[in-house]
Amino acid sequence: MLYFLHILTLVCIYTILAVSLDLLAGHTGILSVAQAAFYGVGAYTSALLAVRVGCTFLESALAGVFAASVVSFMVSLPSLRLHDDYFVIATFAFQIIIFSFFNNSMPLTNGPLGIPGIPQPAIGGWTVRTHMQFFIFAAVIAALAYAVVSRLATSPFGRVLHAIREDEVFIRSLGKDTLRFKVVAFAVSAALAAFAGSLYAHYITYIDPTSFTVTESILVISMVIIGGPASRWGPVIGATILVITPEVLRFVGLPNSVAASLRQVIYGALLVIMMTFRPRGLVGRYGFMRR
Amino acid sequence: MDTFRCENMRKTFDGTRALANFSLEFPASGITAIVGPNGAGKTTLFNVLTGFVRLDQGRHFLGHRETTRLPPHEIARLGVARTFQDLRLILRVPVLDNVLMACPNQHGERLLTALLRFSVAGEEARNRTVAMRLLRFVGLDCRAFELTGELSYGQQKLLTLACCLATGAPILLFDEPVTGVHPEMAARILSLLQELRAAGKLILFIEHDISAVRQVADFVVVMDQGNIIAQGLPGEILERSEIVEAYLA
Numbered sequence: 001m002l003y004f005l006h007i008l009t010l011v012c013i014y015t016i017l018a019v020s021l022d023l024l025a026g027h028t029g030i031l032s033v034a035q036a037a038f039y040g041v042g043a044y045t046s047a048l049l050a051v052r053v054g055c056t057f058l059e060s061a062l063a064g065v066f067a068a069s070v071v072s073f074m075v076s077l078p079s080l081r082l083h084d085d086y087f088v089i090a091t092f093a094f095q096i097i098i099f100s101f102f103n104n105s106m107p108l109t110n111g112p113l114g115i116p117g118i119p120q121p122a123i124g125g126w127t128v129r130t131h132m133q134f135f136i137f138a139a140v141i142a143a144l145a146y147a148v149v150s151r152l153a154t155s156p157f158g159r160v161l162h163a164i165r166e167d168e169v170f171i172r173s174l175g176k177d178t179l180r181f182k183v184v185a186f187a188v189s190a191a192l193a194a195f196a197g198s199l200y201a202h203y204i205t206y207i208d209p210t211s212f213t214v215t216e217s218i219l220v221i222s223m224v225i226i227g228g229p230a231s232r233w234g235p236v237i238g239a240t241i242l243v244i245t246p247e248v249l250r251f252v253g254l255p256n257s258v259a260a261s262l263r264q265v266i267y268g269a270l271l272v273i274m275m276t277f278r279p280r281g282l283v284g285r286y287g288f289m290r291r
Numbered sequence: 292m293d294t295f296r297c298e299n300m301r302k303t304f305d306g307t308r309a310l311a312n313f314s315l316e317f318p319a320s321g322i323t324a325i326v327g328p329n330g331a332g333k334t335t336l337f338n339v340l341t342g343f344v345r346l347d348q349g350r351h352f353l354g355h356r357e358t359t360r361l362p363p364h365e366i367a368r369l370g371v372a373r374t375f376q377d378l379r380l381i382l383r384v385p386v387l388d389n390v391l392m393a394c395p396n397q398h399g400e401r402l403l404t405a406l407l408r409f410s411v412a413g414e415e416a417r418n419r420t421v422a423m424r425l426l427r428f429v430g431l432d433c434r435a436f437e438l439t440g441e442l443s444y445g446q447q448k449l450l451t452l453a454c455c456l457a458t459g460a461p462i463l464l465f466d467e468p469v470t471g472v473h474p475e476m477a478a479r480i481l482s483l484l485q486e487l488r489a490a491g492k493l494i495l496f497i498e499h500d501i502s503a504v505r506q507v508a509d510f511v512v513v514m515d516q517g518n519i520i521a522q523g524l525p526g527e528i529l530e531r532s533e534i535v536e537a538y539l540a
Contacts, residue, residue, distance in 0.1 A: 148406065151405070151406055151408070152402075152405055152406060155399050155400075155405035155406075155408070155411060156391075156392075156397045156399030156400045156405065156411065156414075156415065157399060157400050157401065157402060157404075157405035158405070159384075159388060159391065159392050159400075160392060160400055162381070162384065163381050163392055166381045166382070166383060166384075167379050167380070167381060169343070169375070169379055170375070170379035170380060170381065171381075171392065172343075172362075172363040172364050172367070173341065173343075173363055173367060173372070173373055173375070173379070174367060174372070174392065174393045174454065174458055175364050175367035175368045175395060175458055176364055176392075176400075177362075177364045178364070181400075184402050188402065
């Protein structure tokens with residue numbers, strides 16, 4: 001039972017990551033491979049403030065969200081002027097830099113040793129302790145993240161994001177400052193990913209840089225693609241499938257070394273199959289990139 | 292009304308001259324047609340005036356305001372709307388949405404307003420009314436809720452016109468508004484242009500169809516190799532056989 005609750009909590013955390021990336025990749029048509037970097041910025045900011053300063057969960061999580069938004073501006077203002085592939089490369093570079101930062105700045109992040117002893121979240125007088133409580137807590141936050149993205153997507157703001165994905169020249173000719181929209185979407189996406197990071201840090205109570213590698217970014221991208229970009233439930237379904245699949249593999253009874261490699265093979269195969277036969281994802285309406 | 296003024300504009304693409312020392316003050320009212328052979332620099336002129344292409348040299352103004360280095364959205368906000376030869380529209384959304392997103396100054400396009408939905412419903416309802424009125428004006432109101440990609444080519448041209456009007460811009464630039472459309476549709480588009488002129492809009496349009504130019508233009512500019520070959524009233528310009536044969540045949 002505890003094991004199931006643990007899996008479900010992870011599904012919630014990855015759902016936040018997947019919907020946050022979907023705002024950018026699905027709705028706006030901008031692919032970023034730095035989602036794990038913002039996830040990490042949220043996790044580290046939040047963990048450090050909680051452990052070293054003694055901030056409450058809410059304070060440290062909001063600080064993480066704030067830090068990720070500020071960092072996102074620093075990345076997006078220069079790099080969102082770049083086009084498609086070049087932007088992907090810019091975010092890739094940023095992802096590598098952030099990972100190296102977590103891994104190497106010993107005095108601040110404790111490097112590869114990570115940060116242990118992160119307190120469990122307490123809000124008001126209520127401490128989230130049991131697995132069940134944590135699952136409910138994560139589910140509520142995932143639902144909020146989902147609501148933020150779907151509310152934005154169905155607003156006039158979202159209409160412009162969709163237009164940017166389809167034909168940026170057209171929407172610029174109508175007087176929309178597309179750079180502003182892209183920068184804002186990138187910041188919201190980073191902020192949501194950072195909140196997922198805080199949640200993760202306070203749930204596992206220990207973080208190290210290996211949770212925030214480019215592989216993690218690619219996992220989140222896979223969730224969005226497999227579920228269906230810019231669709232109602234796509235990212236949620238994608239997150240659920242990709243969190244649960246490796247767990248199912250555990251029960252097949254393969255040796256650990258084989259299972260780990262097999263997991264990567266399955267992700268890769270799933271991606272290739274989806275891109276070939278159903279580029280719009282399981283429940284999506286649109287293909288991944290523009291037109 | 293404010294109009295475009297061009298000073299010694301030069302633009303070269305990979306060695307090909309698209310604009311060569313182009314200078315002109317466009318008429319401040321009515322319909323101006325820009326004609327000339329393929330590669331004369333007509334579309335480049337539009338792209339420069341609307342900020343999509345940066346000049347190598349020279350300047351352009353809208354009224355007294357210099358627009359040379361402004362990005363497209365800022366020029367659009369000064370009251371300039373345009374269409375494209377390759378009909379840019381969002382094809383995977385309903386017809387109405389294309390017009391809605393053209394409406395200017397929407398509060399619902401701000402992040403917080405979009406999230407909290409404060410007064411967005413009222414604004415959307417008002418914009419919908421405006422958009423439906425414009426769709427009725429161009430004759431597409433009965434197809435407002437269909438996917439844009441399902442419209443015919445001529446209907447899509449009408450839709451781009453409605454989008455331009457939704458921005459509220461007093462200056463309209465149309466790139467080949469009747470090229471490639473059914474004659475009946477062309478006649479309808481031309482009569483819309485005349486109605487817009489009567490409503491006080493300033494219109495510049497590029498067109499290969501000389502009969503269309505003759506029918507609606509108040510002023511004609513003939514371009515070749517990035518420069519002006521002739522300009523004047525259509526009655527004078529289009530009667531000069533050397534121009535018609537050399538550039539417009």
